[in-house]
Amino acid sequence: MTKTAEQVWKSCLTIIKDIVEWQHFKTWFEPIKPVELKNKILTIQVPSQFFFEYLEEHYVTLLAKTLKRELGKDANLEYRIMMDSGNNSNRPITMDVPGHGYKTYTNNEMDFPLVINNPVKNPFVIPGLKKVQIDPQLNPNYTFDTFIEGDCNRVARRAGKTVADKPGATSFNPLVIYGGVGLGKTHLAQAVGNEVKRQHPNKVVLYVSSEKFINQFVDHSRNNAINDFIHFYQLVDVLIIDDVQFFSRAEKSQDAFFAIFNHLHQSGKQLILSSDKPPKDLEGVQERLLSRFRWGLSADLQMPDYETRIEILEKKMKNDGLDMHKDVVKYIAYNINTNIRELEGALISLLAQSSLNKKEIDLDLAKKVLKNFVKTSSKEITIDAIQKMVCDYFDVPYEKLLQKTRKREIVQARQITMYLAKTFTKNSLKTIGEHFGGRDHTTVIHSCQTVKDLMDTDSMFKESVLELQQKVQLAAM
CATH class of the missing domain: 1.10.8.60 (Helicase, Ruva Protein; domain 3)
Structure with missing residues (x-):
C-alpha cells in the first residue's frame, strides 16, 4: 500500500522524538507540516526562512537518515517555506527548496521574484536601508568610559568588560547585573552592548526591556506568529534584557524566553540580564529560568561611596x-x-x-x-555625640581626648573631633574649645586647618575623616 506524506512524516517523527530533546522537538519539529510525497520526495512546510536554515544546519543528517529509513536510499526532502509577501494577497507566498539548494518564490499562480533579506518579522528594523538590519536599541552615551568604576561596582564593570571582549566565550554567560534603582544597571548593560559593537561590528546586538519583550510577545500571539517572534530573537548574538523581574507577571512570555535563552546559550551566544534583585530573590519567575540565570555570574551594584x-x-x-x-x-x-x-x-x-x-x-x-533632595535633619548633632563617635572609631578613652598630651594618635583624634564639631554643629569656636578641657578658639582654628592639610597629603587620614563624616551625617538624619 502506498504511503501518504502524513504517514511517512508521522513515522519519521516517532524516530526523531526518541533522539532529540523534548524542548528542541517541540520547537523545531512540531511546527512542521507534511505537504506532498511524490517520487520518493517528501515536501514539508516550515514557518520561515530562518527555520529552514536552522534545520539544514543542525538536523539535516538526522532528517536524511530518518527519511531514507522510511522511503529507501533514493529518498529526498524538499522544504516549502512560508513567506510574508508584504502585500494584501490572501494567498501565502511559499519558497520550495530542496536540501542544499534554492528555487523560485511562487504564489501558486506565477513566478514572483522576491528579495527577502530577513523573512522573519523584525520589530527593530532600521528603515531606509536596502538590507534589513537589526537596530541594537543602544544609547551611544552609555559606554565604559562614562561608567565610573568604584568599590561599589568594580566586579560588575570588569565582568562586563570581559564579556564585551569575548561575547559568549566566557563563563559569565549569562551575566546578571542586579541592584537598586538608579545605580547604573541599564548604563552598564548597554555599555557592554556598545563595546561589543565597537570590537565586533559583525555581531548582532539587541537591547530590549522586559516590558517591551512582553508587549511584543502579546502582539505576536494575537497574530498567531509566536514562532516568528522566537525565531527573530534567536538571530541575535548578544541579547540584553533589562529588568527581568517584570517577567513575574507574564507566564507565557517566560515560556518564549526559555526557548530563546536555551537556543542562544547552546549556540554560544551571549545573554546579559539586569534585575532589581539577585536571581534567588526573584518571585514569580519559573524555576527552570532561575536555574539558568544562575549558570553564569551574578554581579551587584551598590550605592557609590x-x-x-x-x-x-x-x-x-x-x-x-x-x-x-x-x-x-x-x-x-x-x-x-x-x-x-x-x-x-x-x-x-x-x-x-x-x-x-x-x-x-x-x-x-x-x-x-x-x-x-536632602532630608531635613530630625535632630541636631551635639559635640558630645561627635566626641563619642571619634573615641569609638579610634578606640581612644574619652578622658584622654580632654587631657594635655603630645601622643600623636590622641592629638589627631582631638583635632578631627574639633573639625567635625565645627562642620556639623552651630556652636562657636569658643564653645567647641570649652568641650575639650577649656581650650581657646585659636586651638580650634589650628586643629581644623591641620585636618584639612593632612587630608590633602595623607590618603589614609583622609579616608578616616570621610568615614567619620558619613557616620556623623547618618546620626543626624
Whole structure:
C-alpha cells in the first residue's frame, strides 16, 4: 500500500522524538507540516526562512537518515517555506527548496521574484536601508568610559568588560547585573552592548526591556506568529534584557524566553540580564529560568561611596563642559548618597537655578537647591555625640581626648573631633574649645586647618575623616 506524506512524516517523527530533546522537538519539529510525497520526495512546510536554515544546519543528517529509513536510499526532502509577501494577497507566498539548494518564490499562480533579506518579522528594523538590519536599541552615551568604576561596582564593570571582549566565550554567560534603582544597571548593560559593537561590528546586538519583550510577545500571539517572534530573537548574538523581574507577571512570555535563552546559550551566544534583585530573590519567575540565570555570574551594584560620587560629578561636568568650585562638588557628593540618578538630578537642578536666576554657583546656592533632595535633619548633632563617635572609631578613652598630651594618635583624634564639631554643629569656636578641657578658639582654628592639610597629603587620614563624616551625617538624619 502506498504511503501518504502524513504517514511517512508521522513515522519519521516517532524516530526523531526518541533522539532529540523534548524542548528542541517541540520547537523545531512540531511546527512542521507534511505537504506532498511524490517520487520518493517528501515536501514539508516550515514557518520561515530562518527555520529552514536552522534545520539544514543542525538536523539535516538526522532528517536524511530518518527519511531514507522510511522511503529507501533514493529518498529526498524538499522544504516549502512560508513567506510574508508584504502585500494584501490572501494567498501565502511559499519558497520550495530542496536540501542544499534554492528555487523560485511562487504564489501558486506565477513566478514572483522576491528579495527577502530577513523573512522573519523584525520589530527593530532600521528603515531606509536596502538590507534589513537589526537596530541594537543602544544609547551611544552609555559606554565604559562614562561608567565610573568604584568599590561599589568594580566586579560588575570588569565582568562586563570581559564579556564585551569575548561575547559568549566566557563563563559569565549569562551575566546578571542586579541592584537598586538608579545605580547604573541599564548604563552598564548597554555599555557592554556598545563595546561589543565597537570590537565586533559583525555581531548582532539587541537591547530590549522586559516590558517591551512582553508587549511584543502579546502582539505576536494575537497574530498567531509566536514562532516568528522566537525565531527573530534567536538571530541575535548578544541579547540584553533589562529588568527581568517584570517577567513575574507574564507566564507565557517566560515560556518564549526559555526557548530563546536555551537556543542562544547552546549556540554560544551571549545573554546579559539586569534585575532589581539577585536571581534567588526573584518571585514569580519559573524555576527552570532561575536555574539558568544562575549558570553564569551574578554581579551587584551598590550605592557609590563618597569618592566615587565626586568622580561621577566631575565626569558629568567634564562631558557637559561645566566648571564648578570644588567645595560645591564635595557638598553635593556628601549630601546626595542614595543613588546616581539623584546625584545627577541635583547637579542639573543646581545648573538650572543658576541659569534661570543668573546667579553664580556657590555653596549657598547649592544648599538652597539641595533642600529638595536632602532630608531635613530630625535632630541636631551635639559635640558630645561627635566626641563619642571619634573615641569609638579610634578606640581612644574619652578622658584622654580632654587631657594635655603630645601622643600623636590622641592629638589627631582631638583635632578631627574639633573639625567635625565645627562642620556639623552651630556652636562657636569658643564653645567647641570649652568641650575639650577649656581650650581657646585659636586651638580650634589650628586643629581644623591641620585636618584639612593632612587630608590633602595623607590618603589614609583622609579616608578616616570621610568615614567619620558619613557616620556623623547618618546620626543626624
